[in-house]
Amino acid sequence: MTRLMRILLLVVLLLPGLASAGGQDGRPRKKKDYLVTLKTDYGTMRLVLYDQTPKHKENFIKLVERKFYDSLMFHRIIQQFMIQGGDPASRRAKSDEPLGNGDVGYKIPAEFAPALFHKKGALAAARDNNPDKASSGCQFYIVQGRVWTDDDLQKQVERATARGGRVPTDAQKQVYKTLGGTPHLDGNYTVFGEVIDGLAVVDSIAKQPRNDTDRPRQDIRMTMDGQWVKKKKITKQYKYQY
Template identity: 75%
Template sequence: MRLFVILICFLLTEPVLGKKPSKRKDYLVTIQTDFGVMRLILYDQTPKHKANFIKLTQEKFYNGLLFHRIIQNFMIQGGDPNSRTAQAEQMLGSGDVGYTIPAEFVPELFHKKGALAAARDNNPEKASSGCQFYVVQGRVWDDENFQKQTERITQLKGRQPTDAQKQVYQSLGGTPHLDGNYTVFGEVIDGLAVVDSVAKQPANPLNRPLKDLRMTVSGEWMKKKKITKQFGYTYRK
């Protein structure tokens, strides 16, 4: 079964989870592409997803994999290990690492532009893929269309976006209908334009880019004060 952002692989066991070395430091992720560099932080509120992504990054798991599914004004998806040696026109999205991660839904973590989230299949627990992820591009919502999204979310989830989230969706943009369905576990803090560049590349009818878009993912522990100074990201207290 092919896996999408609305889908993704159902895996079997839980990963070995690591711990950060200091409360004063955080793990800065760097994703290099042909269109530039994205830098991301991973949320402490989603510890299982954070530890797993750090583990895979340190193992160099993502290096050479593709962004194998792109949809402009929606998201860019990667992390399928089958994409490393994929042939042209090969269907991708079903690769996995043999385990899932339990969903970690946190209401204040939402699908704004630049959000890093875990893809999954249609398993009833909404457990995340152990490896596949997507970065939100989304769109900016006007009052009328955002109200329609809000009504849809309220009907399905019994909750509404906060006023602060609404402001972000109507200024920066995002994909509000995914909230509460997929675990958001990080965000791009530098290089949002790279998301736009990747998302607009030509793709086939199955949304695989016509040209391979490979990634190199690395990370380093850095003082939070330095991250704030260099990239303007403010940590919650």
Template identity: 70%
Template sequence: MKKTLRKLLLGLCVLTTTASYAQKPSKKDYLVTIKTDYGTMRLVLFDQTPQHKANFVKLAREKFYDGLLFHRIIEDFMIQGGDPNSRNAQPGAMLGGGDVGYKIPAEFHPALFHRKGALAAARDNNPEKASSGCQFYLVDGRPLTGADLTRQLARATRKPTEAQQQVYQNLGGSPHLDGAYTVFGQVIDGLEVIDKIAAQPKDPRDRPEKDITMQVSVEQVRKKKITKKYNYAFL
């Protein structure tokens, strides 16, 4: 009996230590780099969306995104990529239907919103609003007037906070998407690259006339270094 009790106590001690270790904040985080012919973007991924974060890191480490296209661009709205069918796609081919065979459950968080430079997951019209396992978009957007904001909020699933509305008016974004698509990262350097890509000539299906390929990599960097270099405050 005493031996069994000692084992139970030891197990409880190990579990408690492991849980405490898992909750200990890391001094490092992932810095994502997306290289294109129009410039380079640096991004961070949010801890509040752990499944999306882990999946994106996995795919980037596997070089899944290298050579894929930004296949859909809409100026002042977003640029979309990550369709595996876009690799070596023929000119004029319809893109956007490719996937990796699984979806990721929606991870909505009130602090994460569709400000300019937001990284969000594309999806189909599934009722659970689960995300594509690979396709994503980067929000372009322009500063919204009061009237613009009112119109978009009328279509929104979730109303942004007053502080978020100020960001939409000063920086830009797409508030009507909040609560409908999972935001899981943010561009912290190279916002102008989104503008350049979004402004390129395109066909009636919003595919750029000239292919825009991407190279995506991730590395672990000390948070203090990211904050200092890119003036980014972690949530």
């Protein structure tokens, strides 16, 4: 084998590694993260997606970049609990039409990580009542929740474990007692991101008047954009700690 042939062979063998490390396959470096901008009439939220939930992250990015969520509604809102959206049927729904059953025809396997929990601002995947706790392919919710006392938090933990969920760590309990959240959902629904700017928008949406199916009486529509941003820029601009 000539020296030139050996060099060409080495280049071919190194290409996959170069692509994954340097972004030659279109994927950004790990020093970047995907920043989602979610706009509503009540303000703008910015969210990051967790690396610990790669299937949910990849799917959400795909839908955002396809503009799937643009003009969809937050179709279910419950104050001190969460705001839910992503039902494709909400795009052209009539004012009295029940919503929440629309989907994209596939589910995402549950991705539970002990470090990810339902604090205020958590982005999580909605789902139906399936034994594997697999997520909807498109519907999501953002946690508003409430601040918990020690006694009430213990009841929530018991409620979660009775449903096959998990007990939050001491640090997570402290967050539930200060920032707030919905602890009984831990270990039962996949958390895959969080709001890092615009938490007040969640409060504004959650308190809107709603009907007996928890649909807002006035439609609350959304648009979403996303971009890959250096993590250092995100930590500096939004005071977010990875």
